[in-house]
Amino acid sequence: MADVSGIREHMEVRDAAGVTVGTVDKVEGDRIKLTRSASPDGQHHYIPTSAVARVDTQVHLNQGAAALGLAAVGATAAASGSGEHPLPPVLNRAVDGAKPRGNFYLPWIVGLVGLILLLLLFRSCVHEKAATTTAAAPAGTAVVAQTSGAPESTALSGLGGYLAGTGTTPRTFTFDKLHFDTNKADVRASDLAEVNDVAGVLKQYGQARVKIAGYADARGSDPTNEKLGQARADAVRAALVKAGIDGGRIEAVSGGANDAVATNDTTQGQQANRRTELVVVSR
Numbered sequence: 064m065a066d067v068s069g070i071r072e073h074m075e076v077r078d079a080a081g082v083t084v085g086t087v088d089k090v091e092g093d094r095i096k097l098t099r100s101a102s103p104d105g106q107h108h109y110i111p112t113s114a115v116a117r118v119d120t121q122v123h124l125n126q127g128a129a130a131l132g133l134a135a136v137g138a139t140a141a142a143s144g145s146g147e148h149p150l151p152p153v154l155n156r157a158v159d160g161a162k163p164r165g166n167f168y169l170p171w172i173v174g175l176v177g178l179i180l181l182l183l184l185f186r187s188c189v190h191e192k193a194a195t196t197t198a199a200a201p202a203g204t205a206v207v208a209q210t211s212g213a214p215e216s217t218a219l220s221g222l223g224g225y226l227a228g229t230g231t232t233p234r235t236f237t238f239d240k241l242h243f244d245t246n247k248a249d250v251r252a253s254d255l256a257e258v259n260d261v262a263g264v265l266k267q268y269g270q271a272r273v274k275i276a277g278y279a280d281a282r283g284s285d286p287t288n289e290k291l292g293q294a295r296a297d298a299v300r301a302a303l304v305k306a307g308i309d310g311g312r313i314e315a316v317s318g319g320a321n322d323a324v325a326t327n328d329t330t331q332g333q334q335a336n337r338r339t340e341l342v343v344v345s346r
């Protein structure tokens with residue numbers, strides 16, 4: 064039997080299920096007298112000391128209230144004469160068959176996390192594509208879309224993008240600004256910047272081999288135009304070599320007055336035909 068010497072007045076008494084069944088009035092021999100004020104029926108009730116399991120700040124019993132003939136405090140308000148009925152017991156969803164409420168926010172949280180991951184993935188792909196494009200285009204050059212198949216004339220600003228890609232060879236590029244004065248084969252000082260830009264691209268792709276083709280307008284004879292075209296090609300080749308490109312990678316040829324890109328009936332057309340082209344032979 065538990066030590067009941069620690070039982071004091073006004074201690075709360077609880078049954079084996081932890082339900083309050085009364086308050087100690089005093090201990091009388093081998094039984095505990097409960098106060099009337101805490102009794103549902105306003106009467107004194109007694110509990111044998113043999114029913115005590117332990118004593119701390121409360122008296123804990125080793126049996127249920129029903130086995131001891133007791134009622135839970137406040138369980139039957141009608142017995143006190145108040146005429147009121149006790150509140151119904153709270154439904155315990157875990158044991159009374161009620162369906163627990165699901166987590167209303169969980170689907171929204173999962174969907175939001177998924178959306179964030181998709182946005183991060185998309186952003187990563189965009190950055191990766193941008194980084195690849197930047198790496199493919201050496202500084203100072205613009206990337207121009209290239210097509211496969213037979214060589215075609217395109218702006219020389221697309222040279223870097225082409226050499227970085229996998230397009231077929233040969234491919235012909237026209238200098239954007241480099242043109243020659245009538246009957247001249249000297250590279251003008253204003254055009255050296257473009258030649259140096261091309262040299263910078265070729266330095267980054269050391270395996271590339273190119274051909275420089277010089278052209279003339281149609282006003283001279285064929286032999287004269289052939290010779291003038293060769294002189295212009297040689298001048299551009301010399302400028303590239305001076306800029307640091309191995310001359311063994313560059314072949315200079317003449318196009319004469321062939322393959323005109325504009326009419327020879329106007330001054331503007333004649334100037335356009337006095338051009339120089341770069342042909343990528345291999346890379």
